Amino acid sequence: MGRSPCCEKAHTNKGAWTKEEDERLIDYIRVHGEGCWRSLPKAAGLLRCGKSCRLRWINYLRPDLKRGNFTEEEDEIIIKLHSLLGNKWSLIAGKLPGRTDNEIKNYWNTHIKRKLISRGIDPQTHRPLNEKTTTTTTATSTTKTTQLNFKNTPPQSLAEISILKSQLDSKYNSTKSNDFLSSLYSSFKPKKIETASLEENNCTSCSTTTDEEQQQKRESHHDQDINLDLTIGLAPTTKGESTHTSSPNSAESRLEQPVSSCQLFGSVSTRPVCLCWQSGAARWESCRDCQSRRYYCWK
DNA sequence: AAACTCCACAACCGCACGTTT
């Protein structure tokens, strides 16, 4: 059984948006806020598909968007995040206020790829272009990215977790991979997360850090390295669970949310995983401390 | 100046996934 189309294609405009359409959309969202994209076009008097409206707003009309060229620092952040996360443009965009996933994706494909190649770096693997993959895998197989062997050695960093995740993605369907992850993690406990501002033994780290705290962290690490600040925390994706006062779906709140490892694992398991590891018996549990029924915690 | 090529980016499409009914 197929699903109904998101809009009636025969009566919708396509292609570039006109100024008038933009104004209608802006005016409508200014009054009614974001959301209900399916019904928005009709309510706003637009002959557009809801998805098209959403895209137009998120990628172009949102008032908090930063226009203009990417800075060197932004370039480096994108490269670092891509090496950790792969083509997770929305996650990368989450760490670059004012930038959209679409914008970063385009920028990656048109500029950064070339930049890396000119540096002799493979944009996909982030390894030297002439280097052959030498490590082996026990998890999978056909991906071009470097494979690590996690059978006896747990992942020690977000980079390795990212690789593990891609391995799982390619080998397991989403319903099976959670079981795989659980059994894998039952054999070890990660020692440290090198690029994450993870506070061990304290699941309250799941709480969202403030912008001020994040700014301080950024400043304190600025001279050492780019602080990716991949906070291990609650991903406030469920309605009503956000700690923010603004609408959980609003662009503002989205930009305030730190990237979390919950999101890193979000596509692997049927239930996203929150990596709040604590001392004591190591096991997966529902994340009570994070006050979310949607995430598993590593304890 | 016209024709052509290349590039950047806005927009579209299909799919996945969480939520609701």
Add this chain to the structure above:
DNA sequence: GAAACGTGCGGTTGTGGAGTT
């Protein structure tokens, strides 16, 4: 539990402008 719905994501395409011949 299944179907329908709503939304978001990543890959791809279309198009306009800049540069070149």
